[in-house]
Amino acid sequence: MKEFRFRLSEESLVSIFNHIDENICFLDKDLNVLWANKTYLDKLGMSSEEVLGKKCYSLWHKRLSPCEGCPCVKTLKSGKEEVYERISDEERYWIITAVPLKNEDKIEGVFEFAKEITDKKIIYKKLRETIKIEGIYEIIDNLSHQYSNILNGIYGFAQLLKKETKDEKSLNFLEKLIESVEKASKFKEALLALKKSPSLVKVFDLNFLIISMKNLLKEMADEKIKFEFSLSKENPLIKGDPQQIREILIELVLNAKNAMSEDGVISISTEKIRINSEEKVVFTVSDNGVGMDKETLEKCFEPFFTNDPRRFGLGLSIVKNIVQKHNGTIQLISSPQNGTTVKIFFPSATLQQAQGI
Numbered sequence: 001m002k003e004f005r006f007r008l009s010e011e012s013l014v015s016i017f018n019h020i021d022e023n024i025c026f027l028d029k030d031l032n033v034l035w036a037n038k039t040y041l042d043k044l045g046m047s048s049e050e051v052l053g054k055k056c057y058s059l060w061h062k063r064l065s066p067c068e069g070c071p072c073v074k075t076l077k078s079g080k081e082e083v084y085e086r087i088s089d090e091e092r093y094w095i096i097t098a099v100p101l102k103n104e105d106k107i108e109g110v111f112e113f114a115k116e117i118t119d120k121k122i123i124y125k126k127l128r129e130t131i132k133i134e135g136i137y138e139i140i141d142n143l144s145h146q147y148s149n150i151l152n153g154i155y156g157f158a159q160l161l162k163k164e165t166k167d168e169k170s171l172n173f174l175e176k177l178i179e180s181v182e183k184a185s186k187f188k189e190a191l192l193a194l195k196k197s198p199s200l201v202k203v204f205d206l207n208f209l210i211i212s213m214k215n216l217l218k219e220m221a222d223e224k225i226k227f228e229f230s231l232s233k234e235n236p237l238i239k240g241d242p243q244q245i246r247e248i249l250i251e252l253v254l255n256a257k258n259a260m261s262e263d264g265v266i267s268i269s270t271e272k273i274r275i276n277s278e279e280k281v282v283f284t285v286s287d288n289g290v291g292m293d294k295e296t297l298e299k300c301f302e303p304f305f306t307n308d309p310r311r312f313g314l315g316l317s318i319v320k321n322i323v324q325k326h327n328g329t330i331q332l333i334s335s336p337q338n339g340t341t342v343k344i345f346f347p348s349a350t351l352q353q354a355q356g357i
Helices: 010-017 038-044 054-063 071-078 118-164 170-194 206-212 213-221 243-258 294-299 313-325
Strands: 025-028 034-038 082-087 093-103 107-115 203-204 226-230 237-240 263-275 280-289 328-336 340-347
Touching: 025 038, 038 206, 054 243, 054 263, 071 082, 071 093, 071 107, 071 313, 093 328, 118 170, 203 206, 206 213, 206 263, 213 226, 213 243, 237 243, 243 263, 243 280, 243 313, 243 340
Parallel strands: 226 263
Antiparallel strands: 025 034, 025 107, 082 093, 093 107, 203 237, 263 280, 280 340, 328 340
């Protein structure tokens, strides 16, 4: 059999690397990006001009120094291939492989190959856990409110009866009734104490979280529904639980999907703005669906309210609950046949907070 030999040109290699669905880049000895494939740029949400010459740890993690356990740093020291599994601040899971680039046994840089495994490892499991927990909290909140109204009525009338009653035996019964109501009230407060703040608080880039969910969102929606993304060029850093913010995005996309025909458009954007001297990150999800009338708009955040018999009616209620626990506010704009826009305003976080400074 004849030996088959061929040589790949630089242009051919670039074309091959650009068609691989994992992050590939070349770094110099100072971890500056010399070249990156299309997937690398898409996952960052940046152009080649914005990436080349920048430190990889600055681009991905907003750090001022290399990450702990960085396989590229290890490869530069050992001259050997290094493999490392990493979780980013917004809870994206990666397997990173670093291979030394040598010229006559002298290390010139690093070839980095990063495969994201977030979807397989965590996203479905944790998001379902989150929605169950948040749904329970919302039910507890609603029931506690109704429970309070009943207790307040019993307590108030018992106190009035106590003032009007002279019979000692009846007074003793009323005292026991009032004592029981007070115990029930304490039990209600204990139930409300189950509602927790965000469980996993981190400072993370909202853009990266959205980018990491693109494939999942497209799978959730009909293939004929179009997504448009407009992400801030500034770093939209927020502080909170990435899993709960993911749940917000999923709920809003599901609502948009259910309100549209097959050829609908869902737009997702981020923006940094200043309101009364405070920096905010604005997270917007809008659609061109059927919209809502005034009555629906007024009730849509109420627990158990829904116009869709297939759904339980906790979606927007849970979204509002999560936003409030992240010290944010939510604004909903909608009218019949004009679609719906949901704007969420989060307090903007800083690099100093992200690095614990």
